[in-house]
Amino acid sequence: MRPALFVLVLLTAPARAADPIVPPDAKVELLFDGGLVLTEGVAVAPDGTVYFSDITFTHVAKEKKQPVEAGHIWKYDPKTGKTAVFRSPSGMSNGLKFDAEGNLLAAEGADFGGRRVTKTDMKTGKTYILAGLFDNKPFNAPNDITIDEKGRIYFSDPRYLGHEPVDQPVMAVYRIDTDGSIHRIITDAGKPNGVAVSPDQKTLYVVSNDNGSTGIGRLDEKKEPTKKGSMALMAYDLAADGTAKFRKTLVDYAPQDGPDGLVCDKVGNLYVAVRDTTRPGICVYSPEGKEIGYIKTEVPTNVGFGRGDSANVLYITAGKSLYRVKLNTEGYHLPAKK
Secondary structure, three states: OOOOOOOEEOOOOHHHOOOOOOOOOOOOEEEEOOOOOEEEEEEEOOOOOEEEEEEOOHHHHHHOOOOOOOOEEEEEEOOOOEEEEEEOOOOOEEEEEEOOOOOEEEEEOOOOOOOEEEEEOOOOOOEEEEEOEEOOEEOOOOOOEEEOOOOOEEEEEOOOOOOOOOOOOOOEEEEEOOOOOEEEEEOOOOOEEEEEEOOOOOEEEEEEEOOOOOOOOOOOOOOOOOOOOOEEEEEEEEOOOOOEEEEEEEEEOOOOOOEEEEEEEOOOOEEEEEOOOOOOEEEEEOOOOOEEEEEEOOOEEEEEEOOHHHOOEEEEEEOOEEEEEEOOOOEOOOOOOO
């Protein structure tokens, strides 16, 4: 296991200048570096166990003339420090979230994946398909998930890689209602990736990370260059009925790469995994989009807060690895239901 050697850049929160969000002695700790290609979708269960996706990019295995791995979900136990495979194949899962009842939701992508959203009952081990088709056509590649306090599920549906057809007419954000109905609610977010509902339930944050293609690994970048599109963090007004309307762009990252996944803390600040190779790391923003903190990492993919006594721990997926850092804030989670 290689050591983590990241420097933390500390910016103080305006409300409490003497109490930085990132403590001066904070260290980014490497927990796991055994992923095949890309770790993603970190989420913490009610019991504190950390789950994250290992997206295996089948073209990488083919290039190395190795057997194709089918994607995995790993689990890390903070008490023992041990990591083990929770489920394989994963359906090429990307974003993971736990609902208010403690079930594990997974956005399953393309590249021999499920192209669906599933729910695993953590008590029985049974998995249920929540969304598999829209207008009787498969999704492009569900990417990230967030849930509101009414139990409605929101997920993004871009396409970054995979040989499968792109069946939907737009890369969009969808909502799954508690009655099982599926609604396409955002079609103007560019190439939507990370999604998060604010703690006050009034805002749906959406990331656009438009890399300019739908097939990572299928183009020769030197001979077939592409033009990147919108790289932005956006805020949408979230109505009581679950509809969403664009409010404003909080951060425009162009011409650099934009964010990936994101989460909120209890007071509504955003913790965003920013893939800008000139300044990679976790950017902390106020709800208005002002940067109030920064943690340097290798190019990150997603973030998730711990629970209970570890509610101030931020877990980070980046490269092939899982990291954590302790902060002076606590993460937002859905109120638990029994």
